[in-house]
Amino acid sequence: MSLWLALAIGNSRLHWAAFSDSRLLHNWDSDYWTAAAIAQFAADPASAGLSIASEVSLQAPVPLAIASVVPAQTDLWQQYPAQQILTLADVPLAKMYPTLGIDRALTLWGAICSLGAPVLVIDAGTALTFTAADRANTLLGGAILPGLRLQQQALAQDTAALPLVALQPDLNLLPPRWATDTPTAIRSGILYTLLASLQDFACDWLLQEPEGAIALTGGDSALLHQALSQQNPALAARIHRDPALIFRGIPALRNWSLI
Ligand SMILES: Nc1ncnc2c1ncn2[C@@H]1O[C@H](COP(=O)(O)OP(=O)(O)OP(=O)(O)O)[C@@H](O)[C@H]1O
Numbered sequence: 001m002s003l004w005l006a007l008a009i010g011n012s013r014l015h016w017a018a019f020s021d022s023r024l025l026h027n028w029d030s031d032y033w034t035a036a037a038i039a040q041f042a043a044d045p046a047s048a049g050l051s052i053a054s055e056v057s058l059q060a061p062v063p064l065a066i067a068s069v070v071p072a073q074t075d076l077w078q079q080y081p082a083q084q085i086l087t088l089a090d091v092p093l094a095k096m097y098p099t100l101g102i103d104r105a106l107t108l109w110g111a112i113c114s115l116g117a118p119v120l121v122i123d124a125g126t127a128l129t130f131t132a133a134d135r136a137n138t139l140l141g142g143a144i145l146p147g148l149r150l151q152q153q154a155l156a157q158d159t160a161a162l163p164l165v166a167l168q169p170d171l172n173l174l175p176p177r178w179a180t181d182t183p184t185a186i187r188s189g190i191l192y193t194l195l196a197s198l199q200d201f202a203c204d205w206l207l208q209e210p211e212g213a214i215a216l217t218g219g220d221s222a223l224l225h226q227a228l229s230q231q232n233p234a235l236a237a238r239i240h241r242d243p244a245l246i247f248r249g250i251p252a253l254r255n256w257s258l259i
Pocket residue numbers: 009010011012013014069103124125126127128147148149150218219220
């Protein structure tokens with residue numbers, strides 16, 4: 001079995017998937033790697049302690065498809081000998097604009113490959129993005145806002161009195177909306193407005209495309225899906241959560257040849 005990896009470089013961390021031919025075996029997240037760790041991995045992949053290492057034989061260097069929205073990280077990984085950097089030109093979507101993030105293009109393409117078009121993707125990452133395609137795989141556009149952690153950090157960093165709070169101490173319990181202490185007021189403000197944004201974009205999407213699919217991915221997708229299922233169970237049930245969405249369409253990219 002020949003193994004290759006896909007690496008999506010986000011603004012907070014790395015997202016990985018292991019593939020055997022076009023089959024996605026397994027996906028996981030990690031912190032950023034140092035240049036030394038990358039060089040070590042190129043020479044001796046088993047040394048990285050990847051959890052797939054025991055199932056398959058790892059040839060050095062393991063082929064690696066990279067999608068990055070962080071130029072400094074792209075530079076670092078360009079030193080890796082068996083990499084292919086994915087670009088918008090590889091993604092078979094029409095009407096992409098030149099500065100569209102490759103993660104948004106790939107995640108949308110992944111959603112089309114797994115759910116079909118038309119589809120709306122909600123990526124709850126460092127930035128939270130909405131990105132939609134019509135039934136002809138044409139990008140309709142979308143929106144970008146600060147994600148959950150970024151909102152918490154912005155409040156804590158740019159005010160004197162507001163602390164950095166844990167967003168939801170109990171995943172199964174939405175905070176009271178009308179809070180009477182500071183940490184709960186922050187949780188309420190961020191969570192209820194994010195849920196409102198999500199519902200507003202989703203409702204607009206379903207007006208436009210009543211049979212359209214909706215996919216949710218990103219580091220905060222579990223929390224947001226759980227919170228939404230308490231607030232709006234019918235909408236939550238329509239939303240397909242898939243942490244590996246960005247990887248689903250990589251084997252079906254343009255000119256794809258397993259690197
Ligand atoms: N270990 C972690 N590091 C960073 N964020 C985490 C972690 N665990 C959970 N999160 C949550 O995940 C969110 C970031 O999501 P994700 O990891 O998908 O972002 P990213 O892919 O690095 O960023 P982007 O795609 O927007 O550039 C944060 O808002 C945070 O609440």
